[in-house]
Amino acid sequence: MLTSPNLEFIMEAHNGLSARMVEEAGVWGSGLSISAQLGVRDSNEASWTQVLDVMEFMSDATTVPILLDADTGYGNFNNARRLVRKLEDRGIAGACIEDKLFPKTNSLHDGRAQPLADIEEFSLKIKACKDTQTDPDFCIVARVEAFIAGWGLDEALKRAEAYRNAGADAILMHSKKSDPSDIEAFMKAWNNQGPVVIVPTKYYKTPTQNFRDMGVSMVIWANHNLRASVKAIQQTTAQIFKDQSLINVENEIVSVKEIFRLQNDDELVKAEEKYLPKQ
Amino acid sequence: MLTSPNLEFIMEAHNGLSARMVEEAGVWGSGLSISAQLGVRDSNEASWTQVLDVMEFMSDATTVPILLDADTGYGNFNNARRLVRKLEDRGIAGACIEDKLFPKTNSLHDGRAQPLADIEEFSLKIKACKDTQTDPDFCIVARVEAFIAGWGLDEALKRAEAYRNAGADAILMHSKKSDPSDIEAFMKAWNNQGPVVIVPTKYYKTPTQNFRDMGVSMVIWANHNLRASVKAIQQTTAQIFKDQSLINVENEIVSVKEIFRLQNDDELVKAEEKYLPKQ
Amino acid sequence: MLTSPNLEFIMEAHNGLSARMVEEAGVWGSGLSISAQLGVRDSNEASWTQVLDVMEFMSDATTVPILLDADTGYGNFNNARRLVRKLEDRGIAGACIEDKLFPKTNSLHDGRAQPLADIEEFSLKIKACKDTQTDPDFCIVARVEAFIAGWGLDEALKRAEAYRNAGADAILMHSKKSDPSDIEAFMKAWNNQGPVVIVPTKYYKTPTQNFRDMGVSMVIWANHNLRASVKAIQQTTAQIFKDQSLINVENEIVSVKEIFRLQNDDELVKAEEKYLPKQ
Amino acid sequence: MLTSPNLEFIMEAHNGLSARMVEEAGVWGSGLSISAQLGVRDSNEASWTQVLDVMEFMSDATTVPILLDADTGYGNFNNARRLVRKLEDRGIAGACIEDKLFPKTNSLHDGRAQPLADIEEFSLKIKACKDTQTDPDFCIVARVEAFIAGWGLDEALKRAEAYRNAGADAILMHSKKSDPSDIEAFMKAWNNQGPVVIVPTKYYKTPTQNFRDMGVSMVIWANHNLRASVKAIQQTTAQIFKDQSLINVENEIVSVKEIFRLQNDDELVKAEEKYLPKQ
């Protein structure tokens, strides 16, 4: 998908169920959404193997490719390459690693320090990951946090080029401006040196055609399923407690049968016929 | 809550985040919802320690008591009592175990066999759990599946009495009829021998006052947060893919800031001021 | 190895380290040894995913094939086939499942009940596993507990034939007699219908040539590394506490350098030279 | 034990079984031994939750206090304080954290860089841990790696004093010299400012009375059970493969019954009599 001539889209999921519901395109295993659903912060409070366990359920639940938001790789090059081996075993399509320090801070926070990794150190981390993968299709996306950390175009460009040269399959250029000016400036200077991925959470008003015109390869809709489910759960819980009854909720939510369908219960019913003795 | 003179309510949650959002009353750690969010079936496909990991995140995320839907106890008396120790360590308030066989089948399925446990075997399992707990407030709720399995009132009553005598803190009487006739019949015959819990997923139209009048102690709203989030995710994903844009979704879902609030990020910001050196 | 014309041998291991030390032949992931090293009983006190985690460390640590002692498959056909998928993902070569009930009891116990599975139910479980595997080389070994449970040759033979017909790649015929008479009788009656695996823990005095003469395909040395390490730890701890000093132990145990060698630290040193920036 | 007037001893264990076998004094949950038994390197290749899982099995298996070798705390102050909460839940008595950078390198390696943490950063990490614990008896031992990293007495003393002032219950002063000169120099300069713990793996020839005379509070025998079991497994595996028989090994190792005893199977037999229906 990264090298497709069309603008591609991938959608956030945060557990096996939401991964199964994203049947189009591909899945973004969002660090923010996964940490949030677990009930912890997007600051590496969950261990990398706890994230891996979530990814395994997600991978088992869907047939579309999954790109994991792997933060910084959860440590140095050795932690990152160990992750790559584990992700390959579990059928994950790729990992996006960002040039910050472990433990990381979510990029959309206001006013918190976002110290960047040393360029050479991070480039060698990418190289270690690429040298480790055994499936030639496994992707490493290098996420540049220069704009997030308050640096300008020169730093962003220098980093993107270094990471691409180190073997990154694509560059994710992140920005938390509410307009796409960071991305526009970068895309112009980048001049098609390789696929670019963006995350328009903050500049969501920008028409998608603009991204196509700039030459962006992929857009990640990064946290909207989680945010939608929070809204739904808040409303549902409030309504039920207010009414002390299910009566006003039953028709606003999916049926239990739909849950069974998403769990693929039909396959088990058929398997029970085949593999359980008749009474 | 089980012995309160009022009718109490507890609400389903299925991960740390939803547990945090249920701030009223208590939380039901639903087996259906937890398995569904993981992307597997409510047939003991997730191991008991995978369920325990979910419960730990849930317990860490909320201050209200959590009752785990512990299926059959995941094996015999020894597996069940081992679970009790692990739940106590993680601050879970109680476990509901049901008188079916491992691996279990969800009770709301139509036309699937629901073999029941031997009454003596199940009663001794309850006794083993009660003998094991070290916190006197830990609760064992014995769930009677006699109606679900197609048996009548006599079997339901016999089992409820046996389990209560074995030490169960409360009886959960389950029914999948769309009217409350099973429950009504049972409550009359039961004659206040101890607290009774119900799950009106199918007979959701029954006014809550009727449950009060019957003498029910607790109502579980068992899967509605999960079902609400599925609806929300389906709509959100469909809308975004249709529009190839976030523009029509942004205002229908909670903000990223609200996610940060639910993750309690403020506490971390303050802690960083206190525990990180000034640059 | 199961279909080799020679008598083959596999050796017990119980964690990543012991798996790495068994460089010859193959590894037996012993249920007794794994549960014992974890500190729990061989009665399915560890969950199947906890066993799977041990297997993943073992698989990562060795290049020889690993056969997991998978007890009963940890539930019904659905649990067993789910296990097969997970073992394949982790590079395990095969699973041995036994025809007892979940939770199981170790076969070498005296005087404890060893109820057997229904033959049809267990045969269908084997079939479900074989239908599930995607790697054609993955092996299912069907372990017959008829002798262990106090039944005779007829029951053992009937079960072995049923499981072989259901698709088992080999039969493990277990016996806890101190002489090989059970095995001899079975091998004669079996008449080369397929590979047979044995576990001579109790009849260890029988010369190995006898097993060759009977036509046995594989011998499992099932728990001796664990038992050797227990002896060594008991002696070492006792000696050190007696002396209140390390002086009499240092030369009786391997060096710290040997531990580093077993951890393959040299590879990391080289990788650090390659992937860490020069200071 | 840390504040006892006598010289105390704690012994390494690396899994539930070895923890159970250390019945005297206390247990050292060695990072080297735990990583080695898992089959990975002592460089934070196992995630902190994988270490926690090992600690839970160890805690369940023993009644003596366990001090975890918690490396650097597995990240910054927030990761370290999160660990403290999880260790308390699992009944672990304390954590030893060292003033190096994540991911760490084993201290006994020759010629590898051992960069130290900033003193203020590490002191605040200790303070965060102490502020987090809810059990007043939980201990934080601050391990000073100044000698290991090639610094001298001044740096070691400065760090020890800072960490003690930050709330550390004891200082672990590490040295990899084959004589106790580092420790002697430190103990003199330290002048009884608080309990000191040492790990005489390399200076094992020093008579224990010398440590008493210097005023050391606790000695850790840090990896000898693991090293003993490696020796035993190497010998046992080699012998069995050489003989192609168990005959020369059976009497050199403990019996299967001894394994059952260590697993506390008797308790389960009695529980089965109490909690399983009579057939």
Ligand SMILES: [Mg+2]
């Ligand atoms: Mg992220």
Ligand SMILES: [Mg+2]
């Ligand atoms: Mg349920």
Ligand SMILES: [Mg+2]
């Ligand atoms: Mg076994």
Ligand SMILES: [Mg+2]
């Ligand atoms: Mg260590």
